[in-house]
Amino acid sequence: MAFELLGDKLQGILKKIKGQSRLTEENMDEMLKEIRISLLEADVNFKVVKEFVNNIKEKSLGLDVSKSLSPGQMIFKIIKDELVVLLGDENKGLDISGFSSLMLVGLQGSGKTTSAAKLAYYLMNKQNKKPLLVGLDVYRPAAIDQLINLGESIGVEVYFDRESKDVVDIAKRAEAYAREKGFNLIIYDTAGRLHIDETLM
Ligand SMILES: Nc1nc2c(ncn2[C@@H]2O[C@H](COP(=O)(O)OP(=O)(O)OP(=O)(O)O)[C@@H](O)[C@H]2O)c(=O)[nH]1
Ligand SMILES: [Mg+2]
Incomplete structure (x- = not known):
């Protein structure tokens, strides 16, 4: 944006x-x-x-x-x-062969959640990946709903836990779930942050 x-x-x-x-x-x-x-x-x-x-x-x-x-x-x-x-004048490309994880981090409202869904859709169709979207934005109440809606519209499953605020734990459980269910790409959507947010940085 x-x-x-x-x-x-x-x-x-x-x-x-x-x-x-x-x-x-x-x-x-x-x-x-x-x-x-x-x-x-x-x-x-x-x-x-x-x-x-x-x-x-x-x-x-x-x-x-x-x-x-x-x-x-x-x-x-x-x-x-x-x-x-x-x-940056060179294109490094994205190495996501095998089981891979991507994490979207950035300023509030910069397009992380939308990009997470776009990436999932793109990599599913262009690189034959089986992505799992994971909602780690546990701070903004509607964040998980936004990701679920996007996931539904592109046909990608979303892993989330509305009861927990422990993002490291959710991420670990999401990875175990992904491996068990045969996903080979995890895309984590995180909460937006500013450089003054010590705890989030
Ligand atoms: N025009 C335009 N709008 C975009 C683009 N990506 C996202 N948006 C819009 O920008 C707003 C914020 O996008 P999000 O994907 O929710 O941004 P976010 O970084 O996840 O926001 P937070 O989770 O609140 O930090 C939404 O209204 C999106 O529809 C883009 O590439 N172009
Ligand atoms: Mg977001």
């Missing part, structure tokens, strides 16, 4: 830049400011933002604007390349 918003914003900024025929220090500063704000609003660490913006600035300063036909296009490429470096 956060990434989608950020994506929209960055796309808007890049579109504006791409259309610039002349690159001045002023519009360059304006653009960097907008990028900085968008990244900070998306909860990107301020040190990462600083380095990212500095890298773009440095690379852009080395640009021979007079020789370049379209400076906007060049800046566009610099930002795009830096974004790829920032987000």
Whole structure:
């Protein structure tokens, strides 16, 4: 979700830049400011933002604007390349051969539960896995219902225990259940957390 918003914003900024025929220090500063704000609003660490913006600035300063036909296009490429470096430029793939477990962790409302179901559906159909969804979000009352609904809609069983708050114990029991029943992939859905939630971190 956060990434989608950020994506929209960055796309808007890049579109504006791409259309610039002349690159001045002023519009360059304006653009960097907008990028900085968008990244900070998306909860990107301020040190990462600083380095990212500095890298773009440095690379852009080395640009021979007079020789370049379209400076906007060049800046566009610099930002795009830096974004790829920032987000990771290699695809590691997912090794889930044999019995495997995946756990979704992340900020509140970032899409963990939805992604758990999407992953289960995808891996069941594309990699022939037999997934078991496990509800470990024992804090939000409706979290288990949400997972059960999603599980029903994609035809994947959901393991849960409304009586317990001991997530480690539920996870262990879920694994024993999965092995016994012939599942070969467990996808754990966890409670959302913020970096200030000491106990959840
Ligand atoms: N547009 C869009 N919405 C999404 C996407 N993934 C999830 N959502 C929506 O975002 C909201 C939160 O998604 P969840 O999957 O419940 O997020 P969560 O991380 O499990 O939330 P918590 O368990 O409360 O921490 C829901 O309304 C989802 O329908 C997505 O890829 N695109
Ligand atoms: Mg959730």
